[in-house]
Each structure stands twice: as C-alpha cells, then as structure tokens.
Amino acid sequence: MFENLILGLDVATMPVNLGMALIGAAIGTAIGVLPGLGPVATISILMPVTFQLAPASAIIMLCGIYLGAMYGGSITSILVNVPGESASVVTCLDGHQMAKNGRAGAALGIAAFGSFIGGILATIGLLLLAPAIPQLTRGFGPPEYAMLVLAGLLLVTQVGTSGTIRSLIMAFAGLMLATVGTDPISGEQRFTFGFTFLYDGIGIVPLAIGLFGVAELLSLALGRNETQKLQYEKLKVRELLPSRAEWRRSAPAIGRGSVIGFLLGLLPGAGMSLVSFVAYTIEKALSRRPAEFGRGAIEGVAGPETANNAGSQAAFAPMLTLGLPSSPTMGVIMGALMIHGVAVGPQLITRNPDVFWGVIASMLISNLILIVLNVPLISIFVRLLKVPSSLLVPLIMLFVVVGAYTIDNQIEDVWMTLLFGVVGFLLRRCGFDPAPMVLAYVLGGIFERSLRQSLILGDGVGIFLERPVSAVLMLVCVAMVLVVLVRTVLRFRSGAALVQEADQT
Template sequence: MFEHIILGLGNAVAPAAIVATFLGTAMGIAFGALPGLTATMGIALLIPMTFDLAPVVAFGAMLGIYVGGVYGGAITAILVSTPGTAMAAATLMEGPQMTAKGESGKALSMTTIASTIGGLFSALALMLVAPQLAKIALSFGPPEYFALAVFGLSVVSGISSGSMLKGCLAALLGLLLATIGVDPVSGDIRNTFGIPALLTGISFVPALIGFFAVSQVIVRLEEILGGKDLSQMKGAVASAIVSAKEIRDNKVNLLRSSIIGTFVGIIPACGAGIASFIAYNKAKQASKTPEKFGTGHLEGLAATESANNAVTGGALVPLLTLGIPGDVVTAIMLGGLMVQGLTPGPLLFTDHPDVVYGIFFSLIIANIFMLILGMGAVKLFAKLIQIPQGILMPIVIALCVVGSYSINNSEFDVIIMACFGVLGYLMEKTGFPLPPLLLALILSPLVESNFRRAMLMSSNDATIFLTRPISCIILLLAIGMVVQNILNERKRKRNLALANKNKRIA
C-alpha cells in the first residue's frame, strides 16, 4: 500500500497535474461565483478536453472545478446577496448581514478557511475510511432517505428567526410550491394551471436567485424612492480578515460541521445544501450566543461553509467505491472516469491503486489551491461592495437575468425569478423568514418520493419507518432537534423578557 501511496502522490504532484488542478480550481471559483454557471456545467465543458490526458491529470482538473465551484458560490452570496450556486443558499443567512456591517473581508476569509478545513477533512475521510463509509451509505433505502429528509426539515425550527410559527408556515408554502409539476411516482400532472412550462416543476436556481437577489434589489429600490442615500454600501473595514483567535474559537464548530458535511455527502442525492442547513442549526444549538445567528454572525458562517465543502470528499466515497454518484457533479465525474477507461467500484482500488491515490491527493491539492486563491483575492473581492449602488444593482439584475435564463435557455425561468423576487420581498416586509421556504423546496422531492416508495415497499404499513433501525434513529433525532429548538426559543424569549424588565427597572 505504501508503494501505491507514493505512486499516487507522484501522479498528483506531476507538473501537468499541478497545472490542471490549479486551472480547474480557478475556473471553478469563477463558475461558482457567477449565477447560473455551476461546477456541473464547468466539468461538463471540460470532459471533452480530457480525452488525451492522463487519468490523474484529467480528474485533478475536474476536482479543482468541483471544489472551487462549491466555494465560489459563497462569494457573491456574501457580497451582493446573490448566491452563485444553490449550494451557497445557507450562506445567505449570515454572509450579506456581515457585509452590511462592513465585515465582508472577515466573512470572505472565514469562508475560505472554513471551506478549506471542510474540504481537507473530507479528503482525509475519503482516504482513510472510504470503503467502510460506503457500506453505511449502501444500506440506505427509501425509509432512510425519507427519515433523513424529515431530519433536514426539522432544521426549520432552528432557522426561523423571530417566529417559529412564521418559519413553519413559510416551510409549508415551500412544500406546496414543490408539488407543482409531474408526480414523481404516479406521473400525474399537479398544480400547473395548464402552463406547459410548469410540467417540470419550478426551476430551483431561478427561484433561488429571485428569492434572495431580486428581492434585495427591490428593497434597495424602495429605499432609494424613500430618499435614502445608497451611493455605496459600507466598506470601511472590508479589508479586515478573520483573526487566528476567531478561528480557534470556532475549532469545535468547524470540526462538527465538517463531519456533518462529509456524512451527508456520502449519502447519494442529498448534497451540500442540506448539509449546510443541518450544520448551521447544530451550530446555533451549541452556541453560547444563539440570538446572534441571523445578524451576521461568524459562527454561523463557519458552520455552513465547512459543511458544504466537506460534501465534496464525501460525495466521492460512493462514486469511487461503489460506482454510485453522490450528487449531480459526481454523476458528471462518473462519465469522466469512464472516458478514461476506468470503472468505479471495488475493483478500481485493486486494479488501479495508483490512480485512486492520485485522485485522493489531487483533492487535497485542489483545496490548498482554493485556500491560496481565495485568501489572495479577499481584498479584491471585498472592493466590489464599494461600487456605487446605482452601478452595482443594475449589474446584479443583469447577472440574475442571464443566470436564470442560462440554466435551461428558458424565458419562463426569468419569469419564475421575477415572481420569487416579489414573493421574497413581500415575505421580508411581513416578517416571514426566507430560509425555511428555501429548505422546503430543496427537501420536498426527497420527502415525497421516498415516503411513497417506502409505503409501496411495505404495502402501506407506516411502521416500516420504525422497524428499520437507521430510519427510526434518524426520526428520533429529528424529534429531539425540534424539541431542543423549541426549548431554546422559549429560553431566548424568557431571557429577552427578563432583560427588558431589568431595563425598565433601571
């Protein structure tokens, strides 16, 4: 094995592999930061160029795009409330608020460091325990996937800032909107109102862009019409980066979130979005200052970013060991591997161990390049917020329109973006939190399809969710999470009432 490790390392650090990984990472960051351009698209464009490359060189470039794409989505999410990818959805809960406080440099540097820690942790997990972790993922069936999705939905009780009731109502609206389109099991058409473009359901990325980006542009427009000066956003301390003490204070948070991201990544079809929300909720539960979450809190940002980048290594576990892609990006990578004449699965480890270890080390190198490129460009990225709003907002709208259209080359997606922009604006004005609706949109297909498949498996016997140990444990954890969040919310309200009472007495 030691010989194979040395050969793999040699393949990964060969000049061609290093250049390919570096360029792939830079390309991935650019694709991730621009709305509508995803890591999936970048790898799909790259594969035809890798036909004549060595396997480790080709896979190094693909891994660079994957790692950079997941990280890059947070850049525009933090700076202009426009997530470059759906994976950066949870970043919107803390990133834009930090930018509004003049802490964009700190937010970007923490994002870079947390993403690197999560990515390196998952890479080490991939190297050390890939076959064992893959066996756990293989035991998941429809009941387990349903339980996991319910566990994800239980996070709503923790991310509903201000009012848990309003958060639950927002989540129910998200579940309702997710039913639009063709029934995943029976094939029946639902809630399309005779509009053919809705047969495929609501496109998630245009909805996400409209919900968080267009709604903010409408808010800015309202402020301008109200006479508020928006010549430029705060940026006086935008060049400050996260301190070593702040990183040390988050060491447990970063480790916990990296573990969550790696585990969720291993389970096929879950993805970085779910991992980020779960990690954010756990960070809030464990925090000594949960009331700061949602106001631009570094602790929350560290959780979401380490978790979503930890998914990258986790998603490679079922791909390499079982030939099962962990998410959409690794499904494209599966094609890239087969183009190289390699068949993912247990035999890959015995027939081509030097290639496997070369891939492992390429993932580590891609994360190191991400750290170098990200930290090197923090000050450059942070200067974006100093662009006058009269210039920046039209650019944001243009990126939103282009990004929404480019997903499916569909004008209807631009309409979806605009509708969700108005919906997001109205929810903000009425005090309804946006993240619960977004999380419900992400998880609804997983909840519905796996619930119905599980019921078909058991001849409509709902006890299947309790008689299978893994699903039962996950459902109990979901109940425990809801109860804990309710107790934390009550404690927060009691403390707030006590503080107000003491203030009146003083």
C-alpha cells in the first residue's frame, strides 16, 4: 500500500500536476456554483485542451473538475434550492430550509467539511482496496441492482414533508415519467410521440432544476412562499460556520455518510443519487428528531453531502479497473483516457501504474485544495442571499436557462425545464413535495432495466433467490415492507393513522 501511495504522490505532487489539480478544482467549483452548467458539458469543452498534457496530468485536471463540481453542486442547492445535478436533490431538502432559517453558512460549511472528510476517507479506502475491487463487486449483477434499487424505492416516501399519501402519489408520478424514452430492453420508443428529443427520456437536469429551482424562483418572484416565510434581512452573516452543537449532531452523520458513500460508490450501476438518498434516509431513521428532517436538520445535509462526495471518489475504482462509468461525467473522463491511449480495465494498474495511483493520490490533493478554496468563499456565497430577489431571481433564471441549454445544446431542454418549473410551483401550492418524484424517477429507470435483465437472465423470478446477495437484499426489502405494515396496523388500531396524515399536510 505504501509504495502505491508513494508512487501516486510522486505523480500527484509534480508541479504540473499540482497546477492541473488547482485549475481543475477552481473550474469545477465555478461550474458547480452556476446552476445547470454541469461537469459533462465543461469536461467536453475542455477535453481538447488536455490533449497536450500527459495522460496522468490530463486525468488529474478532469478529476479536479469533477470533484469541484461535486463540492460546488451543494452551494446552489442550499442557497436557492437549485440542484446542480440529481445527486444534490437531497441536499435541497434540508439545506435550503437551513438557509431559510438563517443557517446558510452552517449548511455550506458542513457540506464542505463533510465532503472533505468523506473524500479523504474514500481515497484512503481506495488506496487500501482498489486492486481487490473487481473481485469485491463480482457478485453484483442485474438481480442485485434490482433488489438494491427496490429497497431504495421502498424508502422513497421517507423524503419530503407532504405526508405518506402525497409522497406516494409523487413517487408513482416519477416512476411513470421514467418510462418515457427508448425502452431499455426492446430498444423501441415509448411515449415519445414522435419527438426526437424524447428518445433518451426526460432529462434529469430539466426535471430536477425545474421542479426545485424554477419552482422556487417562481414562488419568490410571485411573492408567495408556500413553505415558510423567507426573511433575508434576518440572516446572520457573521455566523458562518457550524456551531459546536451542530458539529456534534453532524459528526456521526459524516462518519456514516463516508462509509455508505464509499460502499455504494463502488457499485457503478447504482448511481450517485441513490448514494445521497440512502444516506439521508438512514440519518432520518436513526435520528432522535426525525420531525426536524425537511425543516432544516443539519444531519440531513451532512450525511448525504459526505456520502455523495465519498461515493463519487469511490466510483473511480470501477471506472478505472472495470471500464464501468457510474455517471455521464465518468463516461466522458473514461473517453478522455481512451483518446490519450490509456485503456481502462483490469490491466490498467499494472500497465499504467502512474495513471492509476496518480489519479487516486491526486484526489487527496484536490480535496485539500477544494476545502481551502471553498471555506473562505462561504461568507461571499451567504452574502448572495442579501441581494434583493428582484435582482437575484432573474440572474439565476438566466443561468438556469443557459445551463439547461448547454446539457445537449437543445432548446427543448429549456422548455422542459420551464414546464417542470410551473408544474413544481403548482404542486407546491397544492401541498405536494416533489422530492419523491425526482428520486423515484431516477431509481425507476435503473430498477426497470435491471429487473427486466434479471428476468431474462433467470427466465423467471427464481434468480432473485438463487443468488446469495440478491436473496439477502430481497429479504431486506420484505422486512422493510413488513415493518411498515405492522406499524401501520398497530397505529390504525389505536386510531391515530388518519390523524397523523392530516397533521403532516
């Protein structure tokens, strides 16, 4: 392990590579902060620039952009409820509520520190485990992913503040949206109505940014804040960092988030939104104050943000050793490696040890750079909330529209974003929280594909019980359903079920 670390650090601390990590981190943070402008577009644009660099330097810079965007993605989620990508949807839930409660600085601080700790722990995990990862994830095929995501889907109503029934309605709406586009198995078009732009389904960015960001901007602009009264003047700008009490609440969440993020990040088929969302629901389940979740609980920011960052670094292992990208961004980074003549795969560690260990060691450095870069910026970002909304709203709207367009350079994405913005605004006025919809949408696509692949592989449902890992996951799913059923029946007997529903809405 130590010779690997030393080899990696040798590569990562070369002046040119340090410079690349710094440039990457700075660019990444910038695009993370601009809502909508995602790492995929940025890396695509910057890829030709890296052609003149050595493979290790190029990938270190792209990796810096990716990690920077992950750090930066939480900033707009917390400040203005605009998630940068699907993984930061969960951060919106409590992060933005914290901002409304005047704790924007604490939320940003805990997100940055959590990301840092999660990132460092994940990198150490990679240094220890990376060569063994192909063996570790071997047992994970379509049946396991189907059951893992099913467990996630069963928890989807745990997020959001609009009560079980409304959350269920939202979750089913999300599942239905996930069916639009090319059928993952038959390759035929479903619900596309002949529109070419729907062939790849509804984009997650238009959906998430529309339902959260544009809806929020609309309610700000129309002066109707449905959930809580936002009072910018009362923001305490001076209290920038998390208080001692907040740290105490966050520390275990950061610890758990690192572990969950690292483990789920090693599974390329699960996706980053599952990572942050599982971390959130676990924090909520373990919390002594579950009622605070969705109303500004700092654990609800610390857990998922840590997990998100730990997971996105762990995801480098399956990409480099198995050629399996876990996100579109990873796919582009993998493509960049190919253009540089570095073939990802099990042989990469022996053929290009400088690239492999250099990239992993550079993540330690990128994390250091990012924390140094981000923490001083918090005070500036928080001041952003003091900008009158008559200025702030049109400005953010501009970025949202530009960002939606740059995903694939298509104007339809802009219309979709605006459409989902109106839908999100109306939903919130009717007391529906759109979070379960976005999560069910993301998980639904993975679930459908892996479930149908499993059924073909096993020629029936038997396959889920034949394979040990999927059998265990299936038992977990059954247990989750039973627990909820038993609890509901007991509560119904005591006559409280209906009252509780009514209370929450």
